[in-house]
Amino acid sequence: MKKVGLISIALPLTLICGGFSNDVKASQTESEKTDATKEEKKEDMERTLAIIKPDAADKADEINKMIEAAGLKVIAKKTTRLSLEKAKEFYEIHKDRPFYDSLCEFMSSGDVVIEVLEGPEAVSRYRTLMGATDARKAEEGTIRKAFGTDNQKNAVHGSDSLENAAKEISSFFSDEEIGG
Ligand code: CDP
Ligand code: MG
Numbered sequence: 001m002k003k004v005g006l007i008s009i010a011l012p013l014t015l016i017c018g019g020f021s022n023d024v025k026a027s028q029t030e031s032e033k034t035d036a037t038k039e040e041k042k043e044d045m046e047r048t049l050a051i052i053k054p055d056a057a058d059k060a061d062e063i064n065k066m067i068e069a070a071g072l073k074v075i076a077k078k079t080t081r082l083s084l085e086k087a088k089e090f091y092e093i094h095k096d097r098p099f100y101d102s103l104c105e106f107m108s109s110g111d112v113v114i115e116v117l118e119g120p121e122a123v124s125r126y127r128t129l130m131g132a133t134d135a136r137k138a139e140e141g142t143i144r145k146a147f148g149t150d151n152q153k154n155a156v157h158g159s160d161s162l163e164n165a166a167k168e169i170s171s172f173f174s175d176e177e178i179g180g
Pocket of ligand 2: 160
């Protein structure tokens, strides 16, 4: 009778304790999982450089709404006019192309709005939102379709790789301006 009593106390106690320790284990695993998810998300976060070109600088508010709607955040922004020299430096990669001179003149012909965008896969996400280089061929719903004119006056620039994004961002913004 006494023995039965002991078992009837010890068994439920073991189950309770076992269950409790399993719960702790489970919750640790959950928090580890959450940390891992956070890490993954951090890795996916990118920054890219956007320039709203002289032909669309007055549409910056509408363009920024499209950018935010696409899940990207404008984390730094400045309105400025590029000197011809700065435009030439920026587009140096195209210096042997027939459109280089007229492109640089166009880019320095009026104010531009230069922005750092941040978000998951920001480089490719923003390129998709921009649309095709030739605005006449740009897809519905893209910035170039809405505000561009042709293959030069196409409203916006966007970095084409993560590596170029970092270079382009640092050529226009200091770390302090971006805020870490
Ligand atoms: O800007 P995106 O990366 O789409 O095109 P790109 O091939 O890197 O060309 C840079 C810029 O040069 C374009 O955005 C246009 O403004 C200009 N361009 C031009 O004036 N004439 C062309 N035939 C092609 C591009
Ligand atoms: Mg390009």
